[in-house]
Amino acid sequence: MLADRVIFVCIIVLTAVYFYATAQIPTLEIGDPLGPKAFPRLLGIGLLIVAALLFMEIWRARKTPPEASPQPSGDRRHLTVIGVVVAGTAVYLGVFTLLGYVIATSIYLLALMAYFHPGKWTANILTAVLFCVLSYLMFTKLLGVSLPRGVLPF
Amino acid sequence: METLTHILNGFSVCLQPINLWYTFIGVFIGTIIGVLPGIGPSAGIALLIPVTYGMNPTSALIMMCGIYYGTKYGGSTTAILIKTPGEAASVMTTIDGYEMARKGRAGAALAVSAIGSFIAGTLGVVALTLFALPLASMALKFGPAEYFCLMLFAMTAVASLSGKSPAKGMFSTLLGLMIATIGIDLQSGQPRYTMGVAEFQDGVGFIVVVVGLFAMAEVLRGMEDVFKGVAAPMIRISGKLWLTKEEWKRSIGPIWRGGIIGFIIGVLPGAGGTIASILSYTTEKRLSKNPEEFGKGAIEGVAGPESANNSDTAGAMVPLLTLGVPGGGATAVLMGAFIMYGIQPGPLLFEKRPDLVWGLVDSMYIGNIMLLILNLPLIGLFVRLLYIPSGILYPLIVAISVIGSYAINGSMLDLYLVLFFGVVGYVFQKVDIPVAPLVLSLVLGGIMEQSFRQAMTISGADPAIFVKSSISVTLITLSVVSIALPFILPRLKEWKKGAESQES
Numbered sequence: 070m071l072a073d074r075v076i077f078v079c080i081i082v083l084t085a086v087y088f089y090a091t092a093q094i095p096t097l098e099i100g101d102p103l104g105p106k107a108f109p110r111l112l113g114i115g116l117l118i119v120a121a122l123l124f125m126e127i128w129r130a131r132k133t134p135p136e137a138s139p140q141p142s143g144d145r146r147h148l149t150v151i152g153v154v155v156a157g158t159a160v161y162l163g164v165f166t167l168l169g170y171v172i173a174t175s176i177y178l179l180a181l182m183a184y185f186h187p188g189k190w191t192a193n194i195l196t197a198v199l200f201c202v203l204s205y206l207m208f209t210k211l212l213g214v215s216l217p218r219g220v221l222p223f
Numbered sequence: 224m225e226t227l228t229h230i231l232n233g234f235s236v237c238l239q240p241i242n243l244w245y246t247f248i249g250v251f252i253g254t255i256i257g258v259l260p261g262i263g264p265s266a267g268i269a270l271l272i273p274v275t276y277g278m279n280p281t282s283a284l285i286m287m288c289g290i291y292y293g294t295k296y297g298g299s300t301t302a303i304l305i306k307t308p309g310e311a312a313s314v315m316t317t318i319d320g321y322e323m324a325r326k327g328r329a330g331a332a333l334a335v336s337a338i339g340s341f342i343a344g345t346l347g348v349v350a351l352t353l354f355a356l357p358l359a360s361m362a363l364k365f366g367p368a369e370y371f372c373l374m375l376f377a378m379t380a381v382a383s384l385s386g387k388s389p390a391k392g393m394f395s396t397l398l399g400l401m402i403a404t405i406g407i408d409l410q411s412g413q414p415r416y417t418m419g420v421a422e423f424q425d426g427v428g429f430i431v432v433v434v435g436l437f438a439m440a441e442v443l444r445g446m447e448d449v450f451k452g453v454a455a456p457m458i459r460i461s462g463k464l465w466l467t468k469e470e471w472k473r474s475i476g477p478i479w480r481g482g483i484i485g486f487i488i489g490v491l492p493g494a495g496g497t498i499a500s501i502l503s504y505t506t507e508k509r510l511s512k513n514p515e516e517f518g519k520g521a522i523e524g525v526a527g528p529e530s531a532n533n534s535d536t537a538g539a540m541v542p543l544l545t546l547g548v549p550g551g552g553a554t555a556v557l558m559g560a561f562i563m564y565g566i567q568p569g570p571l572l573f574e575k576r577p578d579l580v581w582g583l584v585d586s587m588y589i590g591n592i593m594l595l596i597l598n599l600p601l602i603g604l605f606v607r608l609l610y611i612p613s614g615i616l617y618p619l620i621v622a623i624s625v626i627g628s629y630a631i632n633g634s635m636l637d638l639y640l641v642l643f644f645g646v647v648g649y650v651f652q653k654v655d656i657p658v659a660p661l662v663l664s665l666v667l668g669g670i671m672e673q674s675f676r677q678a679m680t681i682s683g684a685d686p687a688i689f690v691k692s693s694i695s696v697t698l699i700t701l702s703v704v705s706i707a708l709p710f711i712l713p714r715l716k717e718w719k720k721g722a723e724s725q726e727s
Binding site: 072073075076080087090091092094095096103104105107108109111112115116118119122123125126146147150151154155158159160162165166170174177178181183184185186187189192193197200202208212214215216 | 273274388389390391393394397400401404408410411413414415416443446447449451515562612613614615617618619621622623625626629630633635639640642645646650653654655656675676679680684710
């Protein structure tokens, strides 16, 4: 499988980066005999073993004939949708403190609902706004959790 | 005798009105989380930790455990009515439960799940009560080297059992351990892997990782399903919420067997509720006189697995409470909750805070009774949750995750991390990398490194300390076996097959 080979390469890169970052940790020659680098080094060695095991798995899967592996249908539209959702969420987080919890979250929820629950405008607007206002009041006033107020006066 | 005193004292704790109230809230939220697909016990517990911060730890932990075992009751409802496991461990129930519902026996299927869950859940708590003290007193003899080996065994077992590929499971474990090394090293005071970001000096919070991997990733996957438009039609509850005499007779055996299988699997690290219910299902199918009925609405196929996944939760509490080493993802999150309240689960807890431990254990008896009531006469209320369209439900879960994660420190970085781990969890699911090992090792990572370094300090940096006692040798052997077995077993089978075909 292609995915497994990609994972294999990722593990190798990650191991190299982790070993490099471990070497950068400053050490003082006092205190415990091992210092802060020993355990991470063990983990790095562990990663190398994992890479070897994964290589074995890939190798064995190669020898056995492909057992009717479900051919990817080539339809990748859902990945685009998920990508847009992730990007949208990042934008939402970007304006979270600026606009405040209630406004930012209402807009975010409405946008998602408009796409994933289309056509039902009344239900969507009611749910999004009521949820945001009620959860804001419940968490800030009752449970003492602070959420960004943003441009709202209360 | 000593145990009896503890049990009675425990009841005096958990019967206090405030604790009864929190038991109720816990099992109530647990049932809701169980019914709702897209959010499971791990994310539910993690999201509640910041909100309950500052509460009395006993009450808070009683509530969190209530969520944990409550989800198993709720999960079956979704499995039976819409053929989607509301919670991972009820996946086997989707087979015969949904078929029963299609044949107009939804009421019976829901009833046998609730009753089986209750009987097996209570059976599990009885076993937990009996085994806790002997195990805890044995664990008192563990030194840092033994603890290190015990954690190693828990991690390797989870790694090799929780996915299709043991290598990917181990990769997930190591990632968790690596994330745990981020932050200031407690012994030397050196910052590690902080990449110059001041907030990373405190490390990456496990709540953020759990919410990302379990809630956010699940939302992304759910949205993909909504986009593709895959969903089985929902079936309304039909038939009385009770069993006929014939159904009773067929169910009682599977309930007992499922209860025993579930508890044993629960105590062992690695396997967990899903495997317990699969084992129970295959056992019942093998024992049945009419195995061809399985998959077409056999009540045994609902009674057994649903009982197994409930006694599994009680079994899983055994290593968490007595050894302080959880054996799976959800109990790891529970352990994280303990630690957030400044309580270290393990053998010493039985001496230091018997009121907390036994109050917690006894609250599980009461919680199971409450769950039976919530999930039998009142199940109609929870079923309404299933009418919430997914297109509304998933966005709301994101909003709840944002509130919960922001509540920890009021940090924007935490929110971006939730999104990051959400994407990671989504991708991992696509490429078959299990995430439970990551959560387990993230929670245990700090403690594991501490015991490793303590052991090495004791021995003067001589690694032979890890093979000095028979306990640690046994544990290391078990760890090696649990890694090697998935590689050797297929070879053995091939070899056996080859030998047989040569003979014939």
